[in-house]
Amino acid sequence: MKMKKTMTKTLAAIAATLLLAACGKASFKVEGNITDANDSILYLENMALDGPQVVDSVKLDATGDFSLSASIPEDAPEFYRLRIGQQIVNFCVDSIAVVKVKASYPTMSSNYEIEGGDDNQKIKQLSLMQMQLQTVANQILRAPNLSAKAVGDSVLSVVNTYKKEVMANFIYKEPMKPYSYFALFQGIVVGDSYMMVFDPRRDVEDVKPYSAVATQWDTYHPNSSRGKNLHDITIEAAKTRRIVKAQNEDLVLDSDKVSEVNLIDIVLNDNKGVKRSLTDLKGKVVLLDFHVFAAEGSQQRILALRELYNKYHDRGLEIYQVSLDTDDHFWKTQTAALPWISVRDDQGASNVYLYQKQTLPVNYIISRDNQVVMGPQQIKDLDADIAKNL
DSSP, rough: HHHHHHHHHHHHHHHHHHHHHTTTOOOOEEEEEEESSSTTTEEEEEEEEEEEEEEEEEEOEEEEEEEEEEESSSOOOEEEEEETTTEEEEEEEESSSSEEEEEEEEEETTSSEEEHHHHHHHHHHHHHHHHHHHHHHHHHHOOOOOOHHHHHHHHHHHHHHHHHIIIIITTTTTTSSHHHHHHHHHHEEEEEEESSSTTTTOOGHHHHHHHHHHHHHHSSSOHHHHHHHHHHHHHHHHHHHHHHHHHHOOOOOOOOGGOOOOOOEEEEEEETTTEEEEEEETTSSSEEEOOOTSSTTTHHHHHHHHHHHHHHHHEEEEOOOOOOOSSSHHHHHHTTTOOEEEOOTTTTTTTTBBOOOSSSEEEEOTTTTTTEEEOOTTTTTTHHHHHHHH
């Protein structure tokens, strides 16, 4: 029976290789052994620019042996991962025809062996470093005596230390290598959102490592889609910074007139595509928050808002957050796990309120009867001011 299964697997692998050859494309194989994963589905996924795409899969038996295949990329190195549930092994493929992986489930993300070029050893090193960064961030987030601001500052501090190490030992050392490209797109989960380690939209200094890798990819892999994507990100980041600067100079409700006006409705689509009206929240105390996720300090502010939401939501607090970010995909990624109402106004909300010069982000407190009762000039202690209006 075991011989029959082995023969079936061999024939399947040969058939897959012949099929790819018939299509005129060279193929690569990823093969090996993953123990303690009997009856689990092992996926081979291409980490495409628009998200993971399954290209092959196999149901593992008690031996854990597997062989999967896909076409070798033509214009540049390509990135893949093996995945069982949430356990993953990242690797890249360029001209190497066979990648070998040996691991044990359920610890295969952190405990695996890989053969198939120096790049994949460096990707493994970066992946383990990223996991350690996530562990440290989780410890900070669970610290009982830290304020939201202290948590945000501490997380940013360890992330910045990580960035310096990665830039010095990986990106600037060999920016033309696939592992340097891989390093640019690492991230961690902070609270309810995914935080990119390198994010030119948040930190202007991050344009430099992106540009370094983009320049090398232009040389070694001209006209590749990934090289173009690097340039698009840096251009979009510059555009976002200009818009944020303009908004900081020109926007936000004239707080001196807060007592003179009733609530003017805002009706915008939320991050799930549903129209949300500010006035529909009558009966609740609403914290109206104008926010730019691409701006410096966004992460700390979101953590502080989450603390307020958890504290007062059961007593009738709702948060209606208006993002002024220009990048729709970036905004949806940042707000996907937030529990409050998240909408986006790419026109800067200039048709909604009377504005004056004041720096974003900014808050307004709206009473249960749809009246703006406090603006940024009146709010001195956001926690206490919310509490007294509940």
